[in-house]
Amino acid sequence: MVVKIIIVVLYLGVVGYLGFLGYKNTKTTKDYLIGGRKIHPAVMALSYGATFISTSAIVGFGGNAGVFGFSLLWLTFLNIFLGVFIAFVVFGKRTRKMGHNMEAHTFPEFLGKRYNSKFVQKFAGAVIFLFMPVYTAAVMIGASKFIEGSLNVPYDIALFVFAAIVAAYVFFGGLKGVMYSDAFQGTIMFVGMSILIVAIYAKLGGITAAHQKLTDLFSNPAIAEQIKGLQGGGFQGWTSMPQLFSKYWWIVVSSITMGVGIGVLAQPQLAVRFMTVKSDRELNRAIPIGGIFILLMTGVAFLVGALSNVLFFQESGQIAVVAAQGTDGIIPLFLNNFMPEWFVSVFLVVLLAAGMSTISSQLHAVGTAVGRDLFNTEGKTEKQAMLISRLGVLVAIVFTVFLAYWLPSVWDGAIAISTGLFFGLCGAAFLPMYFAALFSKKISKVAAISGMLSGFSASMLWMMFFHSKESVVLKICDLIFKKPMLVADGVLQFVDPIVISLTLSILVTVIVASATKSKYEEKHIEACFKGIGK
Amino acid sequence: MLGIPDLSISLAYILCIASALLCLVYGIVMWNKGGGDAEEAEIEEEAKWQEKENLIDENL
Numbered sequence: 001m002v003v004k005i006i007i008v009v010l011y012l013g014v015v016g017y018l019g020f021l022g023y024k025n026t027k028t029t030k031d032y033l034i035g036g037r038k039i040h041p042a043v044m045a046l047s048y049g050a051t052f053i054s055t056s057a058i059v060g061f062g063g064n065a066g067v068f069g070f071s072l073l074w075l076t077f078l079n080i081f082l083g084v085f086i087a088f089v090v091f092g093k094r095t096r097k098m099g100h101n102m103e104a105h106t107f108p109e110f111l112g113k114r115y116n117s118k119f120v121q122k123f124a125g126a127v128i129f130l131f132m133p134v135y136t137a138a139v140m141i142g143a144s145k146f147i148e149g150s151l152n153v154p155y156d157i158a159l160f161v162f163a164a165i166v167a168a169y170v171f172f173g174g175l176k177g178v179m180y181s182d183a184f185q186g187t188i189m190f191v192g193m194s195i196l197i198v199a200i201y202a203k204l205g206g207i208t209a210a211h212q213k214l215t216d217l218f219s220n221p222a223i224a225e226q227i228k229g230l231q232g233g234g235f236q237g238w239t240s241m242p243q244l245f246s247k248y249w250w251i252v253v254s255s256i257t258m259g260v261g262i263g264v265l266a267q268p269q270l271a272v273r274f275m276t277v278k279s280d281r282e283l284n285r286a287i288p289i290g291g292i293f294i295l296l297m298t299g300v301a302f303l304v305g306a307l308s309n310v311l312f313f314q315e316s317g318q319i320a321v322v323a324a325q326g327t328d329g330i331i332p333l334f335l336n337n338f339m340p341e342w343f344v345s346v347f348l349v350v351l352l353a354a355g356m357s358t359i360s361s362q363l364h365a366v367g368t369a370v371g372r373d374l375f376n377t378e379g380k381t382e383k384q385a386m387l388i389s390r391l392g393v394l395v396a397i398v399f400t401v402f403l404a405y406w407l408p409s410v411w412d413g414a415i416a417i418s419t420g421l422f423f424g425l426c427g428a429a430f431l432p433m434y435f436a437a438l439f440s441k442k443i444s445k446v447a448a449i450s451g452m453l454s455g456f457s458a459s460m461l462w463m464m465f466f467h468s469k470e471s472v473v474l475k476i477c478d479l480i481f482k483k484p485m486l487v488a489d490g491v492l493q494f495v496d497p498i499v500i501s502l503t504l505s506i507l508v509t510v511i512v513a514s515a516t517k518s519k520y521e522e523k524h525i526e527a528c529f530k531g532i533g534k
Numbered sequence: 535m536l537g538i539p540d541l542s543i544s545l546a547y548i549l550c551i552a553s554a555l556l557c558l559v560y561g562i563v564m565w566n567k568g569g570g571d572a573e574e575a576e577i578e579e580e581a582k583w584q585e586k587e588n589l590i591d592e593n594l
Binding site for chain 1 (some may be wrong): 536537538539540542543546547549550551553554555556557558559560561562564565566567568579580582583586587590591594
């Protein structure tokens, strides 16, 4: 315990020192630009990776892999292919150029200026302010669950300690997103996960042997009783996809893989990162490091989560989710039981790093959404504008801590559910209009707004009345119709909102776009697309 | 394959590694493309953008 605390304090000291160094060295814009142009692409990519991947991915989705198995690797594939390759090559380069052309500094401002609509900017700002805390809470739960497991303290205290660390980090300028401290965090994550994957494959006798043991475990009569419930939902083993169109198939395919895998393309805190990159060359160079980084993070977390079943079974005769008494406890318990103590200390730091780097970018997005998009700060003094932003961040932190305290008691697997909720909502509301903003010179304002509103409302309505995970908790359906969800028979209650809402918002955008004419002046379009597509 | 009986799972396993390799190859091929020849006006525009960005960060 003492060793763990010393390592954590040491780590926090280094992060703080790097943040201070970065801040001191980049005081003037000129310094920043020169620094930015000279900065090593590895530093750039690692800091991206640290923002992308959080405790939510490692603890939350890793725990889900403990239940659903290797089928989650489809999400890793989408994370790399869509989240890095397509995001950087297709979206990143245009976002960077267009963002600079329009002088946009936030994602809502980007959409608002492109569509020449204050409404779009305010709406997107409000969505971020209201719903980002749900995702931030997911990250916070992940870190707190791990602190709870590794330091053997109650969850409430772990949450309080982590929230205090985050608050201190934010207070001392952590929101400035200093490249070097982010990159340091990314490096720690890189090393920690590399050790983990080698260790687990070595423990289980190699890659194929490890997979084979997991495959065989499913047919072992000793666990028949434990997986009975899972099998009822369509579970067919950790190395097989769930039965087609069964409950678990819908959860894995629609909520986990599609919700998070596709939603990533319209994430405000990630999209805004493209604009801070100095040139396309930096984006090109960040791609290989980003791709391998994500493979090592989510790929390893999902493999380890699933393979932990074999080790738990060998030790106690129980499968992971039974031994850990819930999805979110699987990764923390696995590390504590099967990895040496020094590694648990290192991993504690890995997860603090993963959590803090993501939370700081999330809160940065909230702060700018409030100060720049939601409230009109023009005409107000610098001090008033600053106050509004900071008040927004403070409210978001308090709301986040409340959610992180409350959500684990209503959802098993709260981390993955809340992450999916935010990713899915952003994907449905913003992806079609964001894509059109970058690639269509002809799209009309009406089409973009119709798509955004239909995607958003379809998401909300589906969550309130159909998707049981949310509708049971929100209780609105119960209040109006006296039942937890409208259709309780069949699998409809497991179909994730993104399937319905993204399909609808794409359709609405395309149909309205073909029925209406763009009224934008040629000059506006030319200014937005200056230097793009040449 | 690889001790995984379900083809769609082994496919996902392979695609994960393949897509990471795709990123690697793309990055190596494009290592020096898309930069360096920034024009004066572009740099100025970026400087202006960055100045505003710094101000926003400062306010947070």
